[in-house]
Amino acid sequence: MSKDQHSAVVDAQSRLSFSVCAELKEAILSAGGGEVFAVGCLDAGGKVNTIEVVARGSSDAVPALASYFEKGSVLIHNHPSGKLQPSEADVTIAAEAGSFGVGSYIVDNDAGFLYIVAEPARRRSLKMLDEESLAKALDKGGKLARTMPDFEPRPSQVAMAADVASVFNHGGILAAEAGTGVGKSFAYLLPAIGWAQGNEERVVISTATINLQDQLFSKDIPLVSSIFRKKPKTVLVKGRANYLCRRRLQEAIDEEGLMLDEQSPLKRIAAWDKAGGTGDRAALPFRVDDQTWGRVCSEAEACLSLRCPHREKCHVIVVRKNAADAQIIVVNHHLLFADIYSRRRSAGIEQTSILPSYNVLVLDEAHAIEDSATSLFTESLSRFSLLKKLSQLWRRKGRGFFGSMASLAASPSLSSERIRAFETRIQEVQGSMASLEASAMGSMGEAASMRLKEKTAIIATSLCEPAGRLQRSILALTKDIADILETLPESKAQEPAAYETRMVARNLNESADLLARFKDFDLNPDTVFWIEKSKSLQKEPFVYFNATPLEVAPLLEKSVFEKLRSVVCTSATLTVGGSFDFWMRRVGIAKQREDLEARIYTSPFPxxxxxxxxxxxxxxxxxxxxxxxxxxxxxxxxxxxxxxxxxxxxxxxxxxxxxxxxxxxxxxxxxxxxxxxxxxxxxxxxxxxxxxxxxxxxxxxxxxxxxxxxxxxxxxxxxxxxxxxxxxxxxxxxxxxxxxxxxxxxxxxxxxxxxxxxxxxxxxxxxxxxxxxxxxxxxxxxxxxxxxxxxxxxxxxxxxxxxxxxxxxxxxxxxxxxxxx
Known part of the structure; x- marks a missing residue:
């Protein structure tokens, strides 16, 4: 379109950096020219210099984007038609974003022109921490010593606090090995709270263990907060599987039918939730076994997002909103990397984790981040994970049928023959999976695990060929799903069941993609393909098919150390023989970075x-x-x-x-x-x-x-x-x-x-x-x-x-x- 079609239309590169324009264009191309939504961050000159693609295909996802909004950021989406004039829906969205201080831009598919729907609120300049004053608070006669009678000043703690404040002020990375007794949590919490309050910026603190996570939230943060005039809003965020999903609970109760008595675990969970339960499993006043909780907990793969009838009272949404309002967010490494993984995939809002955007990160117990990232970035497939996806679609119980396809089966457009053919297709997938698992078990013999290293004739026959057959069975099933959804009337196609069916089909296609890479493992040298034996809760043996990045350092470098303004990494064990080289190499921190400080704070203990x-x-x-x-x-x-x-x-x-x-x-x-x-x-x-x-x-x-x-x-x-x-x-x-x-x-x-x-x-x-x-x-x-x-x-x-x-x-x-x- 021409630039003078509307006064609010400008050359895109006047508001977006060249790299952002290119990234947007590529994202739109990857989406087949459909709608793409991104949240952009502004540089000091007011130009968008980084973006994160957060949703594709539908403006319905936009109201769920609040957890991405940061005051002064911009919501950007494209109009595939090339007509950049905002629709009524665009104006509504811009108003919603504006309530967070977020601007709104519309671009064409080439990211050449841009319509300014609403300007972002300009952020004030950063308020620097007084490094010397903060350090004194930890010294003899300081604020903490006056608040805590048994507080012992430690020179190493004072030095670490000053260094943390410096990296918050100037940006960069601090690698801090703090020996036992240094008191590293106080050394980073004091500047973290000061920074969050002074700059209205979130600080995320991530730990490897639940013990430290609970200690920070329940003990250390309240103690350090006591020396501030205003207490920071702090939220402890757990992975979504820790929270109850009301929809899944109701489905589980409906499936059990009249067989359930009032003292059954499902009915007791429902009564607890109805009485005002938080939805957090840890807050349950009674014990629930893992199998039962697995049926009713929140899962990204089962989340209906905006189409869920329980959305307004969703426990995960409540936590997400609380996190969006918080200044200090305490998480564990697994959740942190799950969030990073979902953002890297740009999987859409229903697949995202709970964390809002942030620019300042403290990684405590940082010696564990390579293992945590390796575990999280590993893709896995097993008989049970596949059966779980299939049961979301269609499952029999007694004389009844359940699952999203069972809800759609009542449509007049679906004949009984079509439904029977679909059920047969599911059985074919189950058979192919059983065949692949049996072949894998035979190939492994007595070994607990096995890496696919060379494509020998035996491996090709026993693993690659069965993996290919399962892949083809899954793709045939997802094609059937697409064909069935095409035949539905518009009203039926917009129902939650249709949305859930599409979501399961997408997840099944991802499994098929993993199998394709497994089949051709020798063509993927940057990934480790391996299989391992395990046992179910009922002690039934099964096999995991895993794909793990050969190195996680490049992923961490790009997603954490290059992306965020300030990162503090601390642990009692980061060095080997006094050198950080091994740990930094494994996690993707380049030694030659000018903004890197590596310090050892020795233990004060004798x-x-x-x-x-x-x-x-x-x-x-x-x-x-x-x-x-x-x-x-x-x-x-x-x-x-x-x-x-x-x-x-x-x-x-x-x-x-x-x-x-x-x-x-x-x-x-x-x-x-x-x-x-x-x-x-x-x-x-x-x-x-x-x-x-x-x-x-x-x-x-x-x-x-x-x-x-x-x-x-x-x-x-x-x-x-x-x-x-x-x-x-x-x-x-x-x-x-x-x-x-x-x-x-x-x-x-x-x-x-x-x-x-x-x-x-x-x-x-x-x-x-x-x-x-x-x-x-x-x-x-x-x-x-x-x-x-x-x-x-x-x-x-x-x-x-x-x-x-x-x-x-x-x-x-x-x-x-x-x-x-």
Whole structure:
């Protein structure tokens, strides 16, 4: 269109950067020339320099975009007709956006011309934090010291707070390793709250563990907030599966019919919700098993969004609105990366997570972000996940039919023959899935997992061909769905059931796409394709078909470190031998960045006098003498625990060794009045509470207990690390990443395996000293710490403390002497 058709029409590049115009044009092209909605952020000159595509195909999605709106941003969409004059709906949308201070632009499909429907509110210039004043609040005589009588000023905490304030002020990345006792949460919360309040900007704080998430929300943030005149609005956000979906609950109740009594879990959940329940599973006053909750929880794949009859009272929407109004948002890494993943896919508003837009991020427990991102960015397909999609469409129960297609089957346009053919098509998909799973089970033999590495004749026959057949069955089904939807009258095609059917079809097409890549896995070198065995809640074996990015560093670099204005990454364990190089390389932070600061804040605790690191160099080698090592550990653990009189956490790398040691130690320890606890006996938080409350008790645990256990005082006087925590070398993703390092001329063991084990080892050692008055012994029953060429790297990565090498008799004497001193 010509520029002078309307006075509000301008050259697009007068309001949008060249790269934004190109990105819009590409997004519109990818949508087949249909409507695309994006939210843009303005640079200092008022030009849109970044956008995020948030919805496609329908203006119906726009009212759900509030969680994306940031004051001063712009809602941009195209008119495929090329006529840029706003419609009545456009004006309504612009008014809705304007209530948030958000502008509204309309562009043509080439992103060449732009209609200004409403100008965005111009944001005021950023209000810089007073770095010196903030640091003083944590110092002797500061505001926090006056508020908290037992507050102990720590120079390392003061320094970290000043550095966090600086990166908030000037932008960039701060990598902050804060040793035990630094008080890193206060060091970042003080500037985070100051920044959020002074600049009306959200700050997102993400943790790896629920324990820290709850501690921040319930304890630390209220304490730090007490020194501010105005309390910040803080929201704890969980993944949507933690919240009840009213529509799914009603469907589950309807499906069960008259068989349900009032005391059934479904009816009790409904009564709780009707009485004003929050919808949060954690707030339920009674326990609900995972299978039941899985039927009624909110899921992106089952969300009807604006077409849901319960939308106005949707628990997820309530949380989303609360988050949109919050200044401090506390999340976990899984939710953070789920949000990033949905935004990267631009899957549409119904597929998005709960988080609103943000520019300032604090990643606590940042040592875990590679694993969290790897898990989240892994695409999976299993028999159960596929059956779940199919049951959303069509399922029999007794004499009845349920699912979205069952709701549409009453349409006169669908003959009984058409419905029977559709049901047959579903059965074909189920049969193809069963065939693929059986072939996979046969290919794996006794192995728990297997990576598709080379396309041998056996792999091609047993996996690739069945995957191709399943892909074709799914595509035939989704074509049938499209054909059926085409025949529906307009009124029926707009019903929620039709919308849900389209959504399931889209999800099935994504499964077909995954199968296509599985079939041609050798053509996708940047993805690790692997299969693993698992068991259902009913102990029924099945197989996962997984596709994992070979590296997540490029994804994190683009989606986090290049995109956000300020990012603080902190943990007690980011360095190996005093260097951040390994961790930064794995998560996508370029060392040469000018806006990068990497700092180590040393622990104020007196490790040199209060901690001993003991190692048995005479222990059998865990790899070369496996049988002897397995026989040695249970007896060695018992001797150490008798010497310490309990009061210990024993950490393992395998459940088998944990079980053998527990059974060996339990009778002898209980005869001495020492309680024995083991992982799996009870829920984690209750197990840790029992351990803390019983001073002489011993806790036997593995993997997840290497971190996040906080038991100050005499309760945890000894940590036994039975083995250096190397990952299993034949784990498919680790194996693929190691081969990539070797192919590039590196040493995978020294560049991946050793650094990963050191960071985990530091976490395990870190359970020992949790308070300045704590004393304790860390015992390592792995001779490699003392005898291998890399053992010194483990020792040098720990705080300086007394090192005692010796056989079990020497270690027993040292434990008694040190703990009884």
């Amino acid at each position: 490790f040199a006098g209060n901690a001993v690191l003991a190692v048995d160099p005479q222990a059998p080698h865990p790899q070369r003498q496996k049988t002897a090592y397995k026989e040695y550990i249970p007896g060695a653990v018992l001797r150490l625990l008798l010497a310490s009189r309990g009061r210990a956490l024993v950490l393992f790398t395998s459940y088998e060794m944990l079980g053998a040691s527990f059974e060996k130690a339990r009778p002898a320890l209980e005869a001495e009045g020492i309680s024995c606890l083991r992982q799996g006996m009870d829920e984690r938080s209750r197990l840790l509470a029992m351990f803390r409350n019983d001073i002489s008790s011993v806790l036997f645990a593995t993997d997840s207990f290497w971190e996040g256990v906080d038991a100050p005082g005499e309760t945890l006087s000894m940590v036994v690390l039975t083995k250096l925590p190397f990952k299993v070398p034949d784990e498919p993703v680790l194996q693929a990443r190691a081969e990539a390092v070797e192919k590039a001329g590196g040493n995978a063991f020294m560049e991946i395996s050793v650094p990963e084990a050191i960071i985990k080892f530091k976490q395990g050692f870190g359970r020992l000293i949790r308070h300045s008055q704590d004393r304790g012994v860390a015992v390592v029953l792995d001779q490699r710490l003392a005898t291998s060429r890399y053992g010194s790297l483990f020792v040098e990565s720990l705080p300086r403390c007394k090192l005692v090498p010796g056989g079990l008799s020497v270690l027993e004497d040292e434990i008694r002497r040190f703990l009884d001193d």
